[in-house]
Amino acid sequence: MIEQTVRRVPLLDLNAQYRTISDEINAAALSVLESQQFILGPEVRALESEIAGYCGTAHAVGCASGSDAILLALMALEVGPGDEVITSPFTFFATAGSIVRLGARPVFLDIDELSYNIDPSLIEKALTNRTKAILPVHLFGECAAMDQIKALASERSVPIIEDAAQAIGATYFGRPAGGLGLAACFSFYPSKNLGGAGDGGMLTTDDAEFAEKLKVLRGHGAKKKYFHEFVGMNSRLDSLQAAILRVKLRHLDDWAGARRENAARYRSLFAQTGLLENGKVKLPSESAGCFHVYNQFVIRAEERDRLQGYLKEKGIGSEVYYPMSLHLQHCFKSLGYKQGDFPASERATQEALAIPVYPELSAEDQEYVVHTIDSFYG
Ligand SMILES: *Cc1c(COP(=O)(O)O)cnc(C)c1O
Numbered sequence: 001m002i003e004q005t006v007r008r009v010p011l012l013d014l015n016a017q018y019r020t021i022s023d024e025i026n027a028a029a030l031s032v033l034e035s036q037q038f039i040l041g042p043e044v045r046a047l048e049s050e051i052a053g054y055c056g057t058a059h060a061v062g063c064a065s066g067s068d069a070i071l072l073a074l075m076a077l078e079v080g081p082g083d084e085v086i087t088s089p090f091t092f093f094a095t096a097g098s099i100v101r102l103g104a105r106p107v108f109l110d111i112d113e114l115s116y117n118i119d120p121s122l123i124e125k126a127l128t129n130r131t132k133a134i135l136p137v138h139l140f141g142e143c144a145a146m147d148q149i150k151a152l153a154s155e156r157s158v159p160i161i162e163d164a165a166q167a168i169g170a171t172y173f174g175r176p177a178g179g180l181g182l183a184a185c186f187s188f189y190p191s192k193n194l195g196g197a198g199d200g201g202m203l204t205t206d207d208a209e210f211a212e213k214l215k216v217l218r219g220h221g222a223k224k225k226y227f228h229e230f231v232g233m234n235s236r237l238d239s240l241q242a243a244i245l246r247v248k249l250r251h252l253d254d255w256a257g258a259r260r261e262n263a264a265r266y267r268s269l270f271a272q273t274g275l276l277e278n279g280k281v282k283l284p285s286e287s288a289g290c291f292h293v294y295n296q297f298v299i300r301a302e303e304r305d306r307l308q309g310y311l312k313e314k315g316i317g318s319e320v321y322y323p324m325s326l327h328l329q330h331c332f333k334s335l336g337y338k339q340g341d342f343p344a345s346e347r348a349t350q351e352a353l354a355i356p357v358y359p360e361l362s363a364e365d366q367e368y369v370v371h372t373i374d375s376f377y378g
Helices: 014-035 041-055 066-076 093-101 120-126 146-155 208-218 239-249 252-271 304-313 330-335 343-351 363-377
Strands: 059-063 084-087 105-108 131-135 161-163 183-187 201-205 222-224 297-301 352-355
Touching: 014 239, 041 059, 041 201, 041 239, 059 066, 059 208, 066 093, 066 131, 066 161, 066 183, 066 201, 066 208, 084 093, 093 105, 093 330, 105 330, 120 146, 131 146, 131 161, 201 208, 252 297, 252 363, 297 304, 297 343, 304 352, 304 363, 343 352
Parallel strands: 084 105, 084 131, 161 183
Antiparallel strands: 059 201, 183 201, 297 352
């Protein structure tokens, strides 16, 4: 093994991105400070209309986080005790947490090994007369198998809520994530492809009545101030976030393009090693008809945890998304799931490792990452 100098390659470098647009961001933030208008207001309305346009939907409703977006969508569907919501066990906690917070039961389906998204062939058996919604996740930036999901859902008139938190800009056979179900949930958490300067979220929908209900629910269920039709919540988007996100939205497609180029470069770099042939590493798939925006580039790796430690020593950031399948989480014990229920999801928790794919990553950084992984197995 050749000794190599350590190069620092973080999993995500928000400073690098900020440096490219700091003038625009600073001006947008300053103008909000000058206006002293901080909650909702014109900046949020403008962002809502731009996100709706971007996703090809008639409406968008800002809220305080991606987690709240999911909660609001389920509240608007009046999901509650006795109801079931079909979703993935291999996702961020909020997807299933929102279902349980409303007193309903998450019905987990195992994932497709290659796409990390729910296996649509398992849906039919999971549908019952208590199924109130299907909540597919577009994990890591690639849409779930929406045509199959939609066919089954519409047969039974079950609404679909997309968890599109990682997939803004992704498309499915040409149609944008966010317009593939009754409503979709986005997150502006800083590490998402469209990340704010703090928490933020958005819902998109074509349904005017549903959009109106979401707006009422995000403001404590009051259509008219101080007169409450529902018990809603306080989940509003800040003007400061909206102003910053509007700047970043203008760059989003370029950033997605850079992420995709980086993914393609990884494919050719890994192909030059023996790692794919000897099965030490597997690369993420791109499903037919899916425009993947690579919020994460997630490989499967033998001896994953040891590899992660080695990468850390060599200055390379990586992350395990996700180390525990949701059906095995302590807080969901009462749901009665057990080890072995979802083998593909459980395997992914052992093998998956996200490596840097952010837009500003250089070709030299990527060469260093692949070379380092190769030398680990070498
Ligand atoms: C980030 C994320 C969320 C939650 O978004 P927050 O803005 O962090 O609340 C929900 N689902 C998925 C799949 C996510 O990645």
